[in-house]
Amino acid sequence: MRILVNDYAGHPFPLQLSRELGARGHSVLHTYCESVQAPRGSFEKKSEGTIEVSPIRLLKDFDKYSTVTRWLQERELGKKLAERVIRYAPDVVVSGNTPLGAQSLLLRECRQQGIGFVFWLQDVLGVGYRKALRKKIPVLGDFVGQAFERYEQWLLARSDRVVAITDDFISYMPEVVRQRDAACVIENWAPLDELPLEPKRNDWSMAQGLASTRNFIYSGTLGLKHNPSLLYALAKATATQKDVRVVVISEGIGADWLAERKREEGLSNLILLPFQPFSVMHKVLAAGEVLVALLEKDAGAFAVPSKVLTYLCAKRSLLLAVPAENLAARIVQMSGAGWAVEPNDREGFVTAGLKLLDDARGRERMAAKGRAYAEHTFDIHRITDRFEAIIDMSYPSASVGGLSEISS
Incomplete structure (x- = not known):
């Protein structure tokens, strides 16, 4: 199977997952954003057998603390991810730790191309945005933050599968995800x-x-x-x-x-x-x-x-x-x-x-x-068994939500 694993920050453990999937015979494209300031895994090898690492660079370094600039850069990242999807044509995309503006464009492209989509929920970003905005703009910030929460839940609802890193996130899932038993918990690990x-x-x-x-x-x-x-x-x-x-x-x-x-x-x-x-x-x-x-x-x-x-x-x-x-x-x-x-x-x-x-x-x-x-x-073989099963269940079904429902 052709799998695109997208990890915005470039953490070591998703890269280990990609390598293990590649070792099992899957063709894997691993993407991450070079323009975000964060500790990263060892990406020295850009190609390892059936896995290829494809870093994404934005026009400027990612600005975490400017609301407007950040949103524009999230959209820039999303467009670049969509381009990778078009060129690589994966069967399934697994995307985690990715800002919502970028995640939405990536999900939309997967829907348009009939590609399965697994939302790897590393952080509940909507709640984080709401708390940060409420501190920054006391009244209006909470209103805008609620919109981000609804937006994230909307994206979760339109994903084929959701992998949460803790049981604590399950209560945040939209009812439609729980009704179709589309969410599971796989805790993070270290390589x-x-x-x-x-x-x-x-x-x-x-x-x-x-x-x-x-x-x-x-x-x-x-x-x-x-x-x-x-x-x-x-x-x-x-x-x-x-x-x-x-x-x-x-x-x-x-x-x-x-x-x-x-x-x-x-x-x-x-x-x-x-x-x-x-x-x-x-x-x-x-x-x-x-x-x-x-x-x-x-x-x-x-x-x-x-x-x-x-x-x-x-x-x-x-x-x-x-x-x-x-x-x-x-x-x-x-x-x-x-x-x-x-x-x-x-x-x-x-x-x-x-x-x-x-x-x-x-x-x-x-x-x-x-x-x-x-x-x-931290048994990567057992962990990959679980991800592989979820990836299998996400392909070829990519029909959750209409294509027109994913806004640009």
């Missing part, structure tokens, strides 16, 4: 085979001067769903401990805010680095005693930080400032891989971090439990 265990003292940690210090490490985006002030508070609390570093590997608005705090207060223990290649991520995470993840309270219902899954592979203890009801917090608590506090509990976050740093035996137990969870859960 375990690309994250081998590494000693703390490795070429990356030595090059960064982190091989002999005790390190908190945060790696990933720092956007509107995250609170960088927690990392700042951790750096402030450990500033007098000469062997402690708070290492933040990120780019964009949150990293810029931290850079300003570092300059203002001379926080030499706050180390800011750009995104690192995924090919060295196992060495990056091995340099940490404690790996940190953040998610704001109002994002707990619509997002799951996938960096936590990568952290679990590293055999290191975890510290999360994440809502207790979020899947990431539940996984960490259930597996025993670390501690999770509420995102608005700054004092609790710092206290937990300091306790973890001083409890080497406790960290070792947590690290072992986290790795054991990853080894048991």
